[in-house]
Amino acid sequence: MSEQALRLLIVDDERSIRRFLRVSLGNQYQIFEAANGAEALTAVATDHPDLIILDLGLPDIDGVEVTRRLREWTQIPIIVISVREKEADKVAALDAGADDYLTKPFGIGELMARLRAALRHTLTAESESIFKTGNLSIDLSKREVLIGEQPVALTPTEYELMKFLVKHAGVVVTHTQILRAVWGSGYEHDSHILQVNISNLRRKIEPNPARPTYITTEPGVGYRMKII
Amino acid sequence: MALIQLQTLWKNKILEGAQIWRYLLSMLLVAIATALSALVVWEFSPTNLIMIYMLAVVVTAIYLGRGPAILSAFAGVLAFDFFFVPPIYTFSVADTEYLLSFAGFLLLGLTISYLTAQAQEKALSAQRREAETAALYALSRDLTIIDDIDGICSTLSTHIQSILKCEVHFLLPGFEAYSSSHQKLTSVDVSEFTAVSNWVLQNQLPAGKGTDHFPAARGYYIPMITSLQPIGVFVLQPDDLLGQLSVEQLRLLEAFARQAALAIEHVHLAEQVSQIQLMQATEKMQDALLNSISHDLRTPLVSITGALSTLDEQDILMDDETRRSLIETAREEADRLNRLVGNLLQMTRLEAGAMHVVMEPTDIEDLIGAAIGQIEDRILERDIRISIPPDLPMFPLDFVLIVHALGNLLDNALKYSPPGSPIEIEATQVEQEIQISILDRGVGIPPADLTHIFDKFYRVQHPEQVTGTGLGLAISKGIVEAHGGHIWASNRPGGGTSITISLRLGTGIDL
Numbered sequence: 176m177s178e179q180a181l182r183l184l185i186v187d188d189e190r191s192i193r194r195f196l197r198v199s200l201g202n203q204y205q206i207f208e209a210a211n212g213a214e215a216l217t218a219v220a221t222d223h224p225d226l227i228i229l230d231l232g233l234p235d236i237d238g239v240e241v242t243r244r245l246r247e248w249t250q251i252p253i254i255v256i257s258v259r260e261k262e263a264d265k266v267a268a269l270d271a272g273a274d275d276y277l278t279k280p281f282g283i284g285e286l287m288a289r290l291r292a293a294l295r296h297t298l299t300a301e302s303e304s305i306f307k308t309g310n311l312s313i314d315l316s317k318r319e320v321l322i323g324e325q326p327v328a329l330t331p332t333e334y335e336l337m338k339f340l341v342k343h344a345g346v347v348v349t350h351t352q353i354l355r356a357v358w359g360s361g362y363e364h365d366s367h368i369l370q371v372n373i374s375n376l377r378r379k380i381e382p383n384p385a386r387p388t389y390i391t392t393e394p395g396v397g398y399r400m401k402i403i
Numbered sequence: 404m405a406l407i408q409l410q411t412l413w414k415n416k417i418l419e420g421a422q423i424w425r426y427l428l429s430m431l432l433v434a435i436a437t438a439l440s441a442l443v444v445w446e447f448s449p450t451n452l453i454m455i456y457m458l459a460v461v462v463t464a465i466y467l468g469r470g471p472a473i474l475s476a477f478a479g480v481l482a483f484d485f486f487f488v489p490p491i492y493t494f495s496v497a498d499t500e501y502l503l504s505f506a507g508f509l510l511l512g513l514t515i516s517y518l519t520a521q522a523q524e525k526a527l528s529a530q531r532r533e534a535e536t537a538a539l540y541a542l543s544r545d546l547t548i549i550d551d552i553d554g555i556c557s558t559l560s561t562h563i564q565s566i567l568k569c570e571v572h573f574l575l576p577g578f579e580a581y582s583s584s585h586q587k588l589t590s591v592d593v594s595e596f597t598a599v600s601n602w603v604l605q606n607q608l609p610a611g612k613g614t615d616h617f618p619a620a621r622g623y624y625i626p627m628i629t630s631l632q633p634i635g636v637f638v639l640q641p642d643d644l645l646g647q648l649s650v651e652q653l654r655l656l657e658a659f660a661r662q663a664a665l666a667i668e669h670v671h672l673a674e675q676v677s678q679i680q681l682m683q684a685t686e687k688m689q690d691a692l693l694n695s696i697s698h699d700l701r702t703p704l705v706s707i708t709g710a711l712s713t714l715d716e717q718d719i720l721m722d723d724e725t726r727r728s729l730i731e732t733a734r735e736e737a738d739r740l741n742r743l744v745g746n747l748l749q750m751t752r753l754e755a756g757a758m759h760v761v762m763e764p765t766d767i768e769d770l771i772g773a774a775i776g777q778i779e780d781r782i783l784e785r786d787i788r789i790s791i792p793p794d795l796p797m798f799p800l801d802f803v804l805i806v807h808a809l810g811n812l813l814d815n816a817l818k819y820s821p822p823g824s825p826i827e828i829e830a831t832q833v834e835q836e837i838q839i840s841i842l843d844r845g846v847g848i849p850p851a852d853l854t855h856i857f858d859k860f861y862r863v864q865h866p867e868q869v870t871g872t873g874l875g876l877a878i879s880k881g882i883v884e885a886h887g888g889h890i891w892a893s894n895r896p897g898g899g900t901s902i903t904i905s906l907r908l909g910t911g912i913d914l
Contacts, residue, residue, distance in 0.1 A: 394807075
């Protein structure tokens with residue numbers, strides 16, 4: 176197989192959106208297109224894309240369901256796109272295994288950043304032990320968190336929370352995903368303790384906790400560790 | 404007063420025939436007449452003594468009624484015969500001319516008792532009619548000042564209950580179900596109620612106990628008929644089960660029913676008229692709204708189309724700077740269009756009542772951070788000052804919606820204050836309320852507009868052109884009110900506007 180570019184599958188029933196994405200991303204990715212869920216499922220099996228952009232509002236199979244079926248056999252990065260006001264759908268897609276989401280309409284710069292973060296997340300998540308963003312650095316091998324040169328003392332829970340966010344740096348994680356990973360199953364609906372710990376964590380690492388730069392809130396969806 | 408009088412008048416009639424003491428009293432009067440006659444028997448001839456007995460008959464007729472009067476006439480003849488007509492102490496008569504006196508006395512006594520009783524009956528019924536008229540008048544007077552159907556029903560039951568001890572229930576198909584009673588509703592047999600009520604509605608005749616239809620029923624069912632149609636039934640469930648309703652009572656109740664039915668019809672028609680007026684007003688507003696929306700939607704499209712077509716058709720004639728500026732315009736206008744569509748959607752959802760508020764305990768700092776995130780790309784060089792007390796508890800609210808509401812307020816503050824001026828965000832807890840204020844140093848709001856700025860499509864006239872739809876604040880208000888909270892605007896000392904939202908701490912969430 177001769178691979179000069181990463182292969183990107185665009186799933187959207189709107190021809191104009193597929194066209195705009197093909198034109199905008201065509202110089203960086205090899206583009207494949209699907210206009211509905213069934214086509215998308217076939218295309219993933221036959222075209223072997225490295226990345227998928229998946230619209231949630233498909234005419235035949237719901238985008239969340241497409242995500243669920245894909246996740247039964249592949250960990251290929253999926254970015255879902257959806258209109259605003261559909262936060263519950265986004266959360267459902269993310270909890271079903273989508274890597275990130277983007278709200279329509281979006282700028283191409285934003286989309287490319289999401290694609291890069293999703294790729295990075297799947298390709299290198301396990302191998303890196305030091306993560307840096309802005310002034311903040313985390314050494315997972317030493318369990319060490321630094322602001323500049325200054326070590327930050329975190330409680331075990333805060334550290335686990337931090338670690339989970341760092342492992343998913345650049346992509347959004349839902350409340351449920353965090354709660355399940357850090358507190359364990361049974362705590363999925365306890366967003367109260369999550370908020371308290373996020374708040375405490377921000378007070379320790381953010382210059383201005385009321386305007387966070389590292390851990391940002393995505394209303395109704397979850398949190399995102401920003402890569403600056 | 405008239406009603407109580409009516410109650411006693413009805414009672415009098417019912418009691419009249421039933422009492423034996425009247426007859427005993429009439430006998431006593433005859434005895435007194437006999438005693439009086441015995442005192443004066445030496446002065447007068449026996450034939451004249453009969454006048455004393457006549458007096459007793461008249462008194463009896465006036466005060467004790469017809470039956471006792473007839474009895475006293477007969478008893479008077481016998482007593483007169485026994486005590487005063489020779490041979491004394493026997494019923495035999497020596498002189499046959501006395502027989503004529505007896506016949507005369509008897510005839511006169513019977514006639515007097517008949518006439519007196521009739522006059523009295525007339526007086527009584529006149530009195531009763533007068534009282535009924537008064538009752539009817541009192542009802543119609545009370546009904547005129549009531550403008551809702553519930554009120555009419557309760558007034559009607561009050562009036563009925565002041566003249567009859569009973570429970571009153573209503574069946575008003577097409578209107579809200581209504582019932583009133585002192586007692587438990589369980590005393591009404593539901594199946595009887597439904598069956599008889601429906602019959603009464605169809606046939607427009609009273610039915611139930613003591614009437615020709617459904618005489619076995621426990622209650623009286625009286626139709627409420629307007630000029631157009633029967634609109635309901637009311638049911639009386641008398642407390643005492645012995646008495647049946649008299650003709651007069653039934654007649655009065657039917658008159659009551661007509662009065663109430665007319666009042667209900669009147670209220671209903673008035674409601675329909677005001678609904679039509681409301682619909683016309685709504686239609687007018689919708690026209691204005693559509694005009695406004697189509698204008699607001701087209702304006703950014705004009706810029707976008709213009710910029711893109713220029714780029715498309717005259718690209719070679721342009722320098723880089725012009726090209727950049729056109730592209731920037733198109734992009735800004737597209738963003739604006741997106742926000743407008745979002746606001747319109749949100750507004751529609753609010754008005755359709757399709758907005759679901761999901762309250763969850765929320766960290767206010769996180770909330771404010773997320774709200775600032777909504778306008779992050781438009782903040783530019785603004786100094787945003789945030790003041791949140793460190794010990795603020797979590798508050799139950801819908802995170803996404805309140806972020807949207809605060810985002811709109813921040814957007815407003817950005818638009819209506821000069822570039823570079825600071826924007827302040829303050830959160831405070833006032834007892835069981837959280838208040839979040841957005842303060843700017845802009846031009847402020849004319850005092851007359853302070854309450855209107857939250858109206859849909861309302862925009863304060865500013866000398867400088869500020870783009871906007873007049874939807875943002877209306878949406879914020881809708882969201883805050885869906886939380887049971889308040890929003891208000893005021894002018895700041897030293898210039899600028901302050902808009903505050905205030906949410907009450909809900910119950911049920913332990914903090």
